[in-house]
Amino acid sequence: xxxxxxxxxxxxxxxxxxxxxAAPYASKLLADLGADVIKVEDPDGDPAxxxxxxxxxxxxxxxxxxxxxxxxxxxxxxxxxxSVEGRRLFTELAARSDVLIEDTPPSQLASxxxxxxxxxxxxxxxxxxxxxxxxxxxPYAHYKAHALTTFHAGGEGMxxxxxxxxxTRPPVSLPGFAHDYDCGLAAALxxxxxxxxxxxxxxxxxVDISKQEAGMAFTRQEISDFVATGEVSNRANALSYHRxxxxxxxxxVTVHFINDKEWQVFAEMxxxxxWAKSDKFKDVASRxxxxxxxxxxVAAWTxxxxxxxxxxxxxxxxxxxGIHLTPEELLTSxxxxxxxxxxxxxxxxxxxxxxxxxxxxxxxxxxxxRRPAPRLGEHNHEVLCGQLGASPxxxxxxxxxxxx
Amino acid sequence: MQGNRLPAHGALSGVRxxxxxxxxxxxxxxxxxxxxGAEVIRFESRKRMDSYRxxxxxxxxxxxxxxxLFNDVNLNKMSVTVDLxxxxxxxxxxxxxxxxxxxxxxxxxxxxxxLGLGYDRLRRVRPDIIVIASSSCGSDGPESRSVGYAPTFSxxxxxxxxxxxxxxxxxxxxxxTDLRVGAASAFALLAALNYRASTGRGQSIDLSAREALTxxxxxxxLESQMTGRTPMRQANRTPGLAxxxxxxxxxxxxxxxxxxxxxxxxxxxCAATGHPDWRDDSRFLDVYERCRHQDExxxxxxxxxxxxxxxxxxxxxxxxxxxxxxxxxxxxxxQDRHLRFRGSFSDIEHSQLGPITVMGAPWKFSDxxxxxxxxxxxxxxxxxxALADLLGRRPEEIARLTxxxxxx
Numbered sequence: 001x002x003x004x005x006x007x008x009x010x011x012x013x014x015x016x017x018x019x020x021x022a023a024p025y026a027s028k029l030l031a032d033l034g035a036d037v038i039k040v041e042d043p044d045g046d047p048a049x050x051x052x053x054x055x056x057x058x059x060x061x062x063x064x065x066x067x068x069x070x071x072x073x074x075x076x077x078x079x080x081x082x083s084v085e086g087r088r089l090f091t092e093l094a095a096r097s098d099v100l101i102e103d104t105p106p107s108q109l110a111s112x113x114x115x116x117x118x119x120x121x122x123x124x125x126x127x128x129x130x131x132x133x134x135x136x137x138x139p140y141a142h143y144k145a146h147a148l149t150t151f152h153a154g155g156e157g158m159x160x161x162x163x164x165x166x167x168t169r170p171p172v173s174l175p176g177f178a179h180d181y182d183c184g185l186a187a188a189l190x191x192x193x194x195x196x197x198x199x200x201x202x203x204x205x206x207v208d209i210s211k212q213e214a215g216m217a218f219t220r221q222e223i224s225d226f227v228a229t230g231e232v233s234n235r236a237n238a239l240s241y242h243r244x245x246x247x248x249x250x251x252x253v254t255v256h257f258i259n260d261k262e263w264q265v266f267a268e269m270x271x272x273x274x275w276a277k278s279d280k281f282k283d284v285a286s287r288x289x290x291x292x293x294x295x296x297x298v299a300a301w302t303x304x305x306x307x308x309x310x311x312x313x314x315x316x317x318x319x320x321x322g323i324h325l326t327p328e329e330l331l332t333s334x335x336x337x338x339x340x341x342x343x344x345x346x347x348x349x350x351x352x353x354x355x356x357x358x359x360x361x362x363x364x365x366x367x368x369x370r371r372p373a374p375r376l377g378e379h380n381h382e383v384l385c386g387q388l389g390a391s392p393x394x395x396x397x398x399x400x401x402x403x404x
Numbered sequence: 405m406q407g408n409r410l411p412a413h414g415a416l417s418g419v420r421x422x423x424x425x426x427x428x429x430x431x432x433x434x435x436x437x438x439x440x441g442a443e444v445i446r447f448e449s450r451k452r453m454d455s456y457r458x459x460x461x462x463x464x465x466x467x468x469x470x471x472x473l474f475n476d477v478n479l480n481k482m483s484v485t486v487d488l489x490x491x492x493x494x495x496x497x498x499x500x501x502x503x504x505x506x507x508x509x510x511x512x513x514x515x516x517x518x519l520g521l522g523y524d525r526l527r528r529v530r531p532d533i534i535v536i537a538s539s540s541c542g543s544d545g546p547e548s549r550s551v552g553y554a555p556t557f558s559x560x561x562x563x564x565x566x567x568x569x570x571x572x573x574x575x576x577x578x579x580x581t582d583l584r585v586g587a588a589s590a591f592a593l594l595a596a597l598n599y600r601a602s603t604g605r606g607q608s609i610d611l612s613a614r615e616a617l618t619x620x621x622x623x624x625x626l627e628s629q630m631t632g633r634t635p636m637r638q639a640n641r642t643p644g645l646a647x648x649x650x651x652x653x654x655x656x657x658x659x660x661x662x663x664x665x666x667x668x669x670x671x672x673x674c675a676a677t678g679h680p681d682w683r684d685d686s687r688f689l690d691v692y693e694r695c696r697h698q699d700e701x702x703x704x705x706x707x708x709x710x711x712x713x714x715x716x717x718x719x720x721x722x723x724x725x726x727x728x729x730x731x732x733x734x735x736x737x738x739q740d741r742h743l744r745f746r747g748s749f750s751d752i753e754h755s756q757l758g759p760i761t762v763m764g765a766p767w768k769f770s771d772x773x774x775x776x777x778x779x780x781x782x783x784x785x786x787x788x789x790a791l792a793d794l795l796g797r798r799p800e801e802i803a804r805l806t807x808x809x810x811x812x
Contacts, residue, residue: 008595008596008598008599009599011602051643053626053627053630053631056631065626065627065630066623069626070623134742135768137745137746138743139742143729144728145727145729146645146648146665146727148642148650149662149728150729152659153729153730154732155732155737156580158657158732158733158734159578159580160567161567161569161572162555162576162577162580163555170639170640170649170650170651170731171650171659172567173567173639173640174567174620175563175621175624176620176623176624176635176642178563181619181620182587185591186587188591192591192595192598193440194769194772195598196416196601197416199598199602200601204771205772206769206770207767207768207769208767208768208770209767210766212742212743213767216748217587217765218583218584220476220583220762221473222580223738223761223763224476224760224762225472225734227472227760227761228472232657232734232735234657234733243553243555245574247573252559252565252573252574254556254559256555258553315547315550315551319551320551320556321552321556324559324562324565324574325559325560326565326628327562327566327624327625327627327628327635330561330618330625331628331629334546334547335545335546335548336545336618338545339544339545353629355625355626356615356625359588359591359619360536360588360589360610361612363607363609364605364607365595
């Protein structure tokens with residue numbers, strides 16, 4: 001355990017039965033903090049293996065970037081949950097775990113004879129975290145869903161693009177899989193709380209994560225707005241005089257003039273042009289009234305400069321100006337590089353790829369990539385024979401009958 | 405109005421947080437832990453009031469204890485007013501830290517140190533203390549002093565470039581993203597609490613809002629490395645699913661999402677929409693073809709959804725086994741029968757705001773249910789409790805500290 005001496009979750013055993021992003025991200029966060037995560041995959045593997053991106057666009061289930069990012073540090077065991085023996089082995093694994101993170105539809109586990117009461121009966125300390133589109137209960141519990149539908153059912157979509165100056169086009173989604181990552185974080189957070197309780201009391205429990213609610217959580221302030229005003233929030237009424245996206249020489253800049261000082265500082269940066277000193281922009285109310293003209297003037301100035309130029313000049317005088325960074329720019333961001341934000345995951349050929357280390361820096365228990373993502377079923381022998389005591393002969397039998 | 409502590413509760417019963425956070429991201433992080441049962445003591449001062457206290461969204465309602473926005477991210481907490489610009493105020497804060505498990509702040513980097521509340525000082529007072537400092541870019545590095553709001557740091561985190569319409573400038577996210585950062589800090593604190601439970605050791609946590617967000621696009625950073633292509637914003641599309649979009653419906657700003665993964669779902673959609681002919685259309689024969697002809701597919705979908713309300717369209721499709729849901733607004737969420745059934749909102753009584761509805765916590769625990777929301781504290785409502793009951797100060801000393809504007 002030497003390497004794990006400074007892991008936050010040494011010795012914590014996590015069993016994951018999850019696909020794509022949300023559940024795998026939840027257990028990734030725990031794995032990167034030192035938990036031992038066994039990932040149970042169906043015999044044809046987590047669909048993330050097929051998703052890519054792939055190095056040089058060559059699809060290969062052992063080289064999916066999405067899979068490698070989310071599953072480094074884990075062990076992979078393949079089990080056919082459609083088989084009695086597969087489910088028995090799963091039960092054995094759950095009996096030896098502290099946390100089970102799973103994303104099957106409500107009542108799926110029960111239909112396999114793996115209901116929560118039975119699992120808890122076998123292992124009273126077990127924390128079960130279930131991630132489903134709409135939760136375990138309620139009228140929508142069995143609705144068909146994809147991430148797109150649960151995200152927009154959570155309310156944040158109606159606010160995006162935030163501050164749009166049009167209502168003609170539809171609400172949009174978060175970047176890529178961000179909604180699923182949000183759900184994974186909610187599940188990891190709740191799982192850690194239940195684990196904390198189980199450490200103190202010896203009692204596990206079942207945690208119900210609804211993806212709709214995990215996304216909706218970020219709109220609680222709009223709920224309070226509605227309670228206050230009775231007005232429906234939308235992407236255009238978040239439009240305001242004091243902010244906007246403007247083009248520059250090589251991309252886009254985001255500017256904010258929430259108060260007079262922020263406007264004055266920005267005007268000074270532009271060299272105090274005559275137009276900016278006009279009464280049309282003298283205070284918050286007049287800037288709101290003449291926002292279109294103001295932003296046109298700002299853009300005429302920003303278009304002369306590059307993003308980095310604008311960012312460094314603005315921040316030097318404490319103007320809350322940001323720039324829209326592309327993935328390439330993030331990878332070489334001086335701030336990220338200085339903070340060691342990127343770490344390597346290696347693919348089976350030994351090639352290293354840069355990924356985020358994790359959402360924060362711990363002084364004592366850093367996130368760490370200790371080993372690459374597993375090949376499909378790479379740990380069948382180690383887990384089924386080494387931990388559950390199956391003989392090599394039995395494992396061969398399980399393989400021949402399609403259980404693993 | 406003097407306040408008392410809430411009864412012990414939940415998974416984090418016995419955990420106490422000395423909370424120096426303000427605005428949205430920091431307070432939301434500690435509020436999440438309060439839902440789980442942590443006792444949160446919020447440090448405030450009339451000398452430097454949380455701007456959220458001043459943001460009253462209720463027309464005609466003024467006053468520092470009357471902000472619904474403040475209430476929304478400070479439920480279940482206690483408020484202690486202490487002037488932290490005085491040595492005696494700092495001494496009182498340290499006395500609270502001595503009997504706390506966690507200290508949280510989201511000031512600009514360096515502020516806690518200047519106040520005399522840096523990690524080293526806190527650790528001398530309480531060796532196993534867990535400290536989290538949340539900021540826009542983190543506590544060190546060339547941009548640690550960078551200033552900005554949620555749209556600023558989400559742009560710098562790479563979200564804008566990947567969000568919105570490909571033919572439009574990057575989209576911005578709003579204050580919702582502050583709360584996302586708060587969720588990351590609550591997660592980090594729980595990891596540290598578990599570590600402390602097994603080792604007895606505390607630690608400090610440095611959370612950068614930018615970094616927390618960039619974690620959620622890690623796979624897109626790999627796409628750029630692996631393929632040499634720059635991933636681009638896709639509005640509502642995703643590889644391998646079609647149709648996959650948000651379509652206009654009957655009604656004002658009314659939209660429905662439809663997402664089709666498999667050929668079976670596609671067949672079900674064709675049947676449910678009364679267009680069996682689409683199944684035989686060579687443009688839509690399989691996922692590959694549907695993705696290739698997505699613009700045409702989207703026009704057909706929008707033609708079908710337009711005469712329906714979002715609920716009609718999604719009900720029809722759900723009955724056939726197709727993933728569809730209305731895009732819900734804040735008003736829709738409050739009225740949604742599923743969310744009502746699940747008890748996602750609570751009606752509470754706030755002594756200044758009256759009866760109001762607030763959102764609860766985003767998880768359900770079978771054995772340690774999350775706390776039913778209790779209203780946010782009035783300014784300094786728990787100063788008396790903290791001084792007398794928690795710190796055991798005598799009435800005459802409390803009177804002196806009040807007189808001297810230390811408890812202010």
